[in-house]
Amino acid sequence: MRDDPPPLDSALRAIGDPWSFLIQQEAFFGVRRFGDFQRNLNIAKNTLTDRLSMLVEFGLLERKKLPDRSDIHEYRLTPRGLDTYQYALSLMRWGDDWVAGKDGPPVILSHKTCGRVLRPKAICSACKREIHAEDVQINLGNIAETIRNDTASVRVSSRPELYTAGRPTSVSRTLAVIGDRWGFFVLWLALAGISKFEHFHSVLGIARTTLTARLNHFVERGVLDRLEYQSRPPRYEYRLSESGKALCPVLLTLHDWGLRGLHKRAAKTSILHRSCGQPLHVEIVCMACGHPPLPKDVEVKQVHLVAPRARQSRPSKTVSKKGASRTKA
């Protein structure tokens, strides 16, 4: 019998493609219709059609005809879709902290429950302490066998800048940094303590060029540090930088969401919170009042309305080209 997929893998199949989650985010902003999704995200029609049906298929959105207009459909978040809110907040927090630039966060949320600006914080649900990457112990188990078998859902993001061509948000900027499913897995393995190219390669079972491109992209974006550990021939290891460690809540909320979607037999986390010794489940709370914010208790204020101009130039290949020549680890 085939092993159950790791929770992270299961989550990534549903929302691992950045477009899928950006559509989800629009739904959290109250968007319901095809044309509005398309305009706000600046997304190609066929891509939008494809991702909307995926989200419906995976049970995150439901599609309904308007009662009086049988030609118009609306998409609404299901309970399973609403349950991705913690993940959305952790993506936002990282983008606010690390890629907002001089203009500051493009979206500000206010927590109606306490009346303060909502700054999300990730805590351990057992001991209520804030979660730091150093305190997280991940048992990778049989991840190698279970993820390498599934190549059907692999999507290649050759132009991550497209994700930020629509409504400016920290969520879209964070997703543009992480990239696709393989990007998530590379970060997950790095969080679990894997650092050498060969080790990443043997676990993920992907093409060396694909892995090289992801590693170089993360080094370029400052999420991974590349350190030489041998000089002749040069060999490197890759470790999470400060901003990379700060992605820990993003990975954990996604992992937990995947876990909640699996049936009971598989629904046991293999992650440990070293600080308290308990199995780690993440909770996202409002920094000011300590309560977990629900979408209905949050007010959205779009501060910057203008999207950076979508680039007209050819697809950027700088990352993979540099990667091919640089990494021979």
Ligand SMILES: [Zn+2]
């Ligand atoms: Zn704990």
Ligand SMILES: [Zn+2]
């Ligand atoms: Zn609050």
